[in-house]
Amino acid sequence: MTVDSKGTVRPILDMNAFDKAQAETAAPAVARRLDNLGAASVLFYREPIQMVSASGAWMTAADGRKYLDFYNNVPSVGHSHPEVVRAVADQMARLNTNTRYIVDVVDAYLEALKAKLPAALSNVVLTCSGSEANDLALRVARKATGGTGVIVTENAYHGNTAFVTEVSPSALKRGSLPDYVVAIPTPSQENYGPDIAEGFTASLRAAIAELDKRGLRPAALIVDSIFSSDGIFADPPGFLRPAVQAIRDAGGLFIADEVQPGFARTGDAFWGFARHGVEPDIVTMGKPMGNGFPMAGMAARPDHLAAFCTDVGYFNTFGGNPVAAAAGAAVLRVIEAEGLQANARETGRYLLDRLSALADTDPRVAAVRGAGLFIGVDLCDPSRDMAPDPDFAVQVIDGFKARGVLIGAAGRFGATLKVRPPLCLTRDEADQFADALADILA
Known part of the structure; x- marks a missing residue:
């Protein structure tokens, strides 16, 4: 569970999740899922994405839009390998x-x-x-x-x-x-x-x-x-x-x-x-x-x-x-x-360095840490003595989605971005993620 800035306790999966209270106005595909799974349904984002295919580090939605997947560590060697x-x-x-x-x-x-x-x-x-x-x-x-x-x-x-x-x-x-x-x-x-x-x-x-x-x-x-x-x-x-x-x-x-x-x-x-x-x-x-x-x-x-x-x-x-x-x-x-352990080490170190550089220039990024392609990025509120800021984390996650990147949160306060892309991640894809975060913070 997480504790937000108002002291409200909520599970991580509730962050950036579809609000079931909006079921009556949901898109047909969302309504269908809710009807099938009921209260057990968990859908990411207030406007859920309908996925149809995936390859490597990318997923493709029904509307044709492609998303760089930094969230899902299940297809670790790459989607549809x-x-x-x-x-x-x-x-x-x-x-x-x-x-x-x-x-x-x-x-x-x-x-x-x-x-x-x-x-x-x-x-x-x-x-x-x-x-x-x-x-x-x-x-x-x-x-x-x-x-x-x-x-x-x-x-x-x-x-x-x-x-x-x-x-x-x-x-x-x-x-x-x-x-x-x-x-x-x-x-x-x-x-x-x-x-x-x-x-x-x-x-x-x-x-x-x-x-x-x-x-x-x-x-x-x-x-x-x-x-x-x-x-x-x-x-x-x-x-x-x-x-x-x-x-x-x-x-x-x-x-x-x-x-x-x-x-x-x-x-x-x-x-x-x-x-x-x-x-x-x-x-x-x-x-x-x-x-x-x-x-x-x-x-x-x-x-x-x-x-x-x-x-x-x-x-x-x-x-x-x-x-x-x-x-x-x-x-x-x-x-x-494919040398994926070495790629995780080398590309992960490169990504960690790029994210650490953002932390050096923006006080809202409190810390960056991790190993290989498993990295945590703490987000905080400098005006509240660097307190963890889950509300800002939600904004950042939404900002990533708008830029075609999928990411989730972790930690006691839900204010840590959980970075875990497929192990086949390229340096160019790492740059796309870091550039998107820099753009969100700008």
């Missing part, structure tokens, strides 16, 4: 079934994926969504440790199953976290000063002590390793290391939620956790894994998974199907063949 399309179509034409049968493409994919992971995490369970992966990870952690407590960051989002929603503070529209969950402040200089590692670890230890006061033992610390919903906090590299040691000293596990930072997005490493020099006890992944094909997974130690399966086991009808495996394998090949 031909290698992924061919792999999915070929496998779908031959065989698609569940993991009760042996199909070579599934095991070949798992072995290719495991080659990217710490060797100790040699068991991978494939699911359909990051929510399912995180739900399973928390259940495995509870069984492995005997604890029940979960520690998260204060604006974290980890999914939408009943269990995972309870450990996702940003998803709550009202009410409070359950007793077994303790949220700690975001790893920012604002919260901890120059020594983020020490401050974040101290907050974690305080959370462990709070769980103890409640009569609970910790099962896990789960973090998105670039803290995207909290506002994108990547640096300094290594600041997570003492916190990971602290949760283990208390008997808990470290779960790295790589649904957003994984698969080469941070540039410096294939996984967000690798920038911190740590090896998680469990890794969860999703979104970019299949470049738009719904797939996700959890990697764990065999003993942890075996302990969990002794009680209940796990089976997912669509998780790990051959078509998903074909999509995932194609994504790994494209990242390697």
